[in-house]
Amino acid sequence: MKIAYIASQVTLPSSPNRREDAFEHDLMMDSLRPAFAARGMTIEDIAWDNSDADWSSYGAAIVGTTWDYWDRQDEFLSALARIESKTRLYNPVSLIRWNIHKSYLRELEAKGARIIPTVWLDKADAKNIAAAFAMLQAEDLVFKRQVGAGAEGQHRLKPGDAVPDMPHPMMVQPFLPSIQSEGEYSFIFIGGDFCHALVKRAVPGDYRIQSKYGGKETPVDPPAEDLNDASAIIAMLDEAPLYARVDMVRGEDGHLVLMELEAIEPYLYPVEGPRLGDMIAEAVKKRLETAPV
Known part of the structure; x- marks a missing residue:
């Protein structure tokens, strides 16, 4: 069975104008390919706006490095709806439509999430x-x-x-000073289960923790209180997504506060989480086995 890993023209290896952080796409594919192969599946990366794609030929499609959607929001959501009409989409377009606008933070706050005043x-x-x-x-x-x-x-x-x-x-x-003094934490969940966590730190003098700005990642074994705070965010969703990344920073009171819940196209840090590929492949396998015919 073929599985699609939905990317973008600017992250695919063949792109003439590839993003400088597209090496993260390669790391994801390196993690996923052997894990899916071990379960009798192949995974192929393909751009979401590929007009020649036969999405019905895939057993499922995973939204991956679609790192140009924010300037093409309507087109992106329409494309995902078409893909979902042809195959199983993870995460589903309903969740992606909700998560694409950061006003979802207000809904999570109403359910008890601690967010930064906005x-x-x-x-x-x-x-x-x-x-x-x-x-x-x-x-x-x-x-x-x-x-x-x-x-x-x-x-x-x-x-x-x-x-x-x-x-x-x-x-x-x-601006929270802890982003520079401590860093931003990411907690990765697959099928609602915790996979791994890491802290992302900016280069001295900056506060942006993304790799394209020089940010570095370090795996961490989170204390129970921090992991509970992250797990509580996932529990606020109606159902566990195939994947999600909970980004949090330390508030002035010493507790973690939610920066973002990423359920669209987050980089999932496979280098810091060597179990990631196997957990995703196993979760997809189980979902396909239990999906209604």
């Missing part, structure tokens, strides 16, 4: 930015796209800073 701006102009500083009572704010990933279009501002061009709706949060 102001939501439809328009990030000087007037609204000044109001955000006042509302959050902070002197150091981070502005993120409400639909985005990988710190694309992200800005860190202090009062009086020049206002950069932010043409998209933004979410605004106080």
Whole structure:
């Protein structure tokens, strides 16, 4: 049986304009290929917007490194809906549609998740930015796209800073010093089960922890309290997704707070989690065996 790993033109090895962090795509495929082969399946990487793809020829499709969707949101969601009409899609488009806009954080907060105080701006102009500083009572704010990933279009501002061009709706949060002093934690869950955790740290002088900005990852064995905080986020979903990554940072009170729940196309750090490939392949196998005909 063939399984599709849905990528993007900018992450596939054959791309002439490949993203600089696309090596993470290669690491994912290196983890998945032998694990699926051991269970009698093959996994192939293919771009979500490949017009020649025969999605019905795949037993299932896993949304992977689709790292251009934030500028093509409607097209992306429509493509996933078409794929889901031809084969089983993990994660399902209903979950992806919910998770694609970061306002999902408000719903998780209503269920008990601890999040960073956030102001939501439809328009990030000087007037609204000044109001955000006042509302959050902070002197150091981070502005993120409400639909985005990988710190694309992200800005860190202090009062009086020049206002950069932010043409998209933004979410605004106080900068937490722990992102630099301790780092950001990622907890990886497969089928609702914990797989592994790691801490991501930025290079000195930066706060962005992504690899394309020089960020480095270190595996960690999380204490029970931290793991419980992350597991509680997964438990808030109606059903366990095939995969999810819970990103958290340390709040001023010493407890973890939720940065993001990534259920669309997160990099799952296979180097730091050697069990990842086997856990994903086994979870897909079980889902296919128990899926209604």
